[in-house]
Amino acid sequence: MDIRQLRDKILSFSLEDVDLGSQGYTRVLLQLFGYTGHGKSSFINSCMYVLEEGENFKEHAEAGETDHGLTMVRNAYPITDMITMVDNRGCSKMNDFERAEVYAQLGNFVSIGEKVEWKDNYKAMMEALEDSELEPNFSDFIVPIFVYRVRKQTSAEEMQYVKTFMENCVKMTGIVPIVVLTFKTEADYLEIEKIFRILGAETVIAIENYTKMSNKKTPERTTDILKVIDSALRNVKFRLEQPRNQKRERIERKKCINNYIHQIQVQQEIKKHEIERLEREKHERERRKKSVFKVWGRSACGIF
Template sequence: MDIRQLGDNIRNFSLDDGDLGSQGYTRVLLQLFGYTGHGKSSFINSCKYVLEEDENLKEHAEARGSDYVLTMVRNAYPLTKVITMVDNRGCSKMNDFERAEVYAQLGNFIPIGQRVEWRDNYKAMMEAIEDSELEQNFSDFIVPIFVYSVRKQKSAEEKQNMKIFMENCRKMTGIVPIIVLTFKSKGDYLEVEKRFRLMGAETVIAIENYTPESHIKTLGRTTDILMVIDSALRNVRFHLEQPRNSKRERIERKKFMFNYIHQIQFQHESEKPESEKPEREKPERERMWVEQILHEMLGGSNCAIS
């Protein structure tokens, strides 16, 4: 497929193209996740740049160096009338608390345009998810995209956390996250790609983002960027060939969230030193409150979450 056909396929994509139609979805939501400073905002600018066929690169999403933490709000950037890219708040480390907030963004339990706070309180996390019912969103077809810079080196623990994150993204959305490796020429991207494939990644695409300092369009750079969007849309087409229920999927994502929060809460409590437990444990009524909400959501069933 040549570059012009790639661009046309993306611009003309419709959720109604399949035999089963849109099945209640009105928008494809390309959800960008990753660590801070790995190039999510620059990737959005690059996608807009290659699709708009403009010779002037515009900074729709503000992007700076890796020492900055800019994205605090879930911001949406339409690529077409049907496709929207979301710049979610990046994390500095993938601990249990940050992963829970990342999953809340992934599941659309934090409205677009709202500031994302890192909470370290399980009850507050549960209440935020309950509050999201005021603005229920069933019509977004979610595709997770994990953005990772090949310049960065992660520890064995962080790599394990990324593997867990990828597995849970698949459980929440039914789609294995697409991996976008940024700063392609600044590191051994083939080795990084190999690591992600060993974690279970199906699609790994290495790119160089366009920036104000490096904005002259090239065939290779533009093709790589378009291939990421095309890969996401091929995932959408594949899944829409099967019967789906958008409302049921949101309920399942909510079950996932409550179960995940429930499990990490009690895991953290069990890891407390015995000498600290009396001072730090929550009142028993809070424990019962969490268990009651979880039981009501799951209808008495169990759902194992890693």
């Protein structure tokens, strides 16, 4: 399939183009996740650029060049009448509650256009989840996409998080996240691809984003970017071949998040009790030490 055919296929995609129809879904939501500064916003700009004719590059999503990232608000960018990309807030330190917030964005429990505030306690997370029920969203078909910069040094802890993230994406959406490796010429992306496949990734596509400084369209760069969107749509069609229940799926996503937050709370309680136990033991050791010195002092002075 050449570039024009691939582009036309994406632009003409409809949720009705399956035997069971849309089953109530009105749009495909391509949910972008990843660490700050790994190129999520640039990827959105690239996707919009390759779907347009000509070479008039526009920066629809503001892209940062550092690891600090710029996205603080959960922004949506329609790339066709049927497909919308969402630039979710990226993560840096990735503590437990930041991870829970990532899943809240994935499950559509954070409204489009809403600023994403990292919560730091169980109560705040649960209240935010309950508030999301004021305007529940049932009609978005969610496809998770994980964006990763190839030059990033991968730690064992990070990779364990990514593995858990992919597993939870399957539980919440039924889809294994598509992995997009950005800045493919900065390092050996084949080695990074191998790592992600070991972690369970089924589709890994390495790309070079188009930017303000580098926007001359080439067949390879354009094809790689289009392949990501096409892979997402093939996942949608595959899932829509089976009967779906939008409301039930939202409930199941919420159960997953509630369970995740509950586990965080339990772990924090365990850590708290362990810290308190260690403090008690420390105080007891100090008390005994003082008691021994006191007895020793009296003995040395001949006082009993």
